[in-house]
Amino acid sequence: xxxxxxxxxxxxxxxxxxxxxxxxxxxxxxxxxxxxxxxxxxxxxxxxxxxxxxxxxxxxxxxxxxxxxxxxxxxxxxxxxxxxxxxxxxxxxxxxxxxxxxxxxxxxxxxxxxxxxxxxxxxxxxxxxxxxxxxxxxxxxxxxxxxxxxxxxxxxxxxxxxxxxxxxxxxxxxxxxxxxxxxxxxxxxxxxxxxxxxxxxxxxxxxxxxxxxxxxxxxxxxxxxxxxxxxxxxxxxxxxxxxxxxxxxxxxxxxxxxxxxxxxxxxxxxxxxxxxxxxxxxxxxxxxxxxxxxxxxxxxxxxxxxxxxxxxxxxxxxxxxxxxxxxxxxxxxxxxxxxxxxxxxxxxxxxxxxxxxxxxxxxxxxxxxxxxxxxxxxxxxxxxxxxxxxxxxxxxxxxxxxxxxxxxxxxxxxxxxxxxxxxxxxxxxx
Numbered sequence: 001x002x003x004x005x006x007x008x009x010x011x012x013x014x015x016x017x018x019x020x021x022x023x024x025x026x027x028x029x030x031x032x033x034x035x036x037x038x039x040x041x042x043x044x045x046x047x048x049x050x051x052x053x054x055x056x057x058x059x060x061x062x063x064x065x066x067x068x069x070x071x072x073x074x075x076x077x078x079x080x081x082x083x084x085x086x087x088x089x090x091x092x093x094x095x096x097x098x099x100x101x102x103x104x105x106x107x108x109x110x111x112x113x114x115x116x117x118x119x120x121x122x123x124x125x126x127x128x129x130x131x132x133x134x135x136x137x138x139x140x141x142x143x144x145x146x147x148x149x150x151x152x153x154x155x156x157x158x159x160x161x162x163x164x165x166x167x168x169x170x171x172x173x174x175x176x177x178x179x180x181x182x183x184x185x186x187x188x189x190x191x192x193x194x195x196x197x198x199x200x201x202x203x204x205x206x207x208x209x210x211x212x213x214x215x216x217x218x219x220x221x222x223x224x225x226x227x228x229x230x231x232x233x234x235x236x237x238x239x240x241x242x243x244x245x246x247x248x249x250x251x252x253x254x255x256x257x258x259x260x261x262x263x264x265x266x267x268x269x270x271x272x273x274x275x276x277x278x279x280x281x282x283x284x285x286x287x288x289x290x291x292x293x294x295x296x297x298x299x300x301x302x303x304x305x306x307x308x309x310x311x312x313x314x315x316x317x318x319x320x321x322x323x324x325x326x327x328x329x330x331x332x333x334x335x336x337x338x339x340x341x342x343x344x345x346x347x348x349x350x351x352x353x354x355x356x357x358x359x360x361x362x363x364x365x366x367x368x369x370x371x372x373x374x375x376x377x378x379x380x381x382x383x384x385x386x387x388x389x390x391x392x393x394x395x396x397x398x399x400x401x402x403x404x405x406x407x408x409x410x411x412x413x414x415x416x417x418x419x420x421x422x423x424x425x426x427x428x429x430x
Contacts, residue, residue, distance in 0.1 A: 220289075222280055222304075395409045
């Protein structure tokens with residue numbers, strides 16, 4: 001483990017070098033940090049809370065009595081950051097060092113109290129034991145008696161308010177067959193995989209737009225720009241050919257495009273543009289998700305387009321495992337669905353039957369272990385020119401840790417606009 005002072009320096013230095021990651025380490029409080037660095041950290045947290053830049057000027061404004069000490073601390077810590085991406089590790093080390101100092105202090109108090117014949121030894125033991133248990137970094141253990149009370153209330157409310165056949169308890173995706181199959185979106189990691197041209201992004205954009213009607217959504221794009229994704233959403237909702245928008249729309253189509261954009265601009269949907277190399281860092285991505293949730297008072301859905309582009313700095317074969325585990329933990333903590341798009345292996349193309357299975361997932365062991373839901377996409381008309389399933393996208397739910405229900409949902413893909421609709425209600429026309 002990094003030494004105490006080195007951990008503090010590395011934590012503060014990491015945030016100064018990459019301010020967005022502070023949202024990943026706000027569990028470190030000023031009391032956890034000894035010396036004047038405690039005040040510097042408090043000022044940095046205040047900057048983050050106020051959405052102000054985290055730099056020397058902003059920190060000094062909050063610590064006018066430091067008389068140049070901020071600059072000395074900043075200049076010292078900037079050069080002591082082994083790896084910015086390890087900020088959460090440094091933060092945990094700071095917490096552990098704080099706990100060790102606290103235990104050492106309490107141990108000394110126990111010795112002093114034990115030698116003081118004027119105090120009751122049982123009171124000394126009880127006091128120290130209580131302080132040792134108070135405020136420690138321990139897991140939250142809930143007893144069955146406490147869980148039962150809250151759970152009975154929830155299930156009773158469900159019983160008193162039954163839902164209709166096409167309604168769901170989770171967040172509706174707006175795609176009826178999928179909603180009926182998975183009961184809407186629930187907190188957890190949902191991996192949607194397919195080969196190229198199967199419609200992963202199209203399905204994700206339609207789900208994101210539908211969910212944004214009732215809950216904040218963050219769409220993280222790592223291949224295309226945020227503006228590109230926004231234009232796709234507007235075109236699909238306006239019923240306009242995306243390619244034609246680039247070539248030049250007619251006056252009527254332009255009016256429809258503008259009207260649709262004005263209607264959609266009020267949706268609580270944000271776009272994280274990770275198309276540059278720096279935007280693909282796992283720490284930056286998670287910090288941005290945390291910040292979005294904090295700013296909008298919650299988040300219902302986060303889309304990662306796609307998982308294979310997120311980097312951790314580890315060896316390639318280990319990166320996906322770190323990403324999926326981080327996203328599963330984040331989805332649980334933020335109580336939201338994280339929809340991660342993923343590419344299938346080329347082995348699918350070598351088989352007569354092109355319908356994918358879980359074995360076709362790249363690094364499938366990590367995904368099978370961490371994903372709560374896994375959906376595999378397939379288009380029969382892409383591989384079979386004589387297919388009767390023209391413009392139909394199949395989504396096979398092959399893992400469902402939420403309630404175990406597996407099955408298939410079909411969607412209609414509009415070949416002109418690329419939009420996705422419920423296959424059972426869509427008008428199949430060009």
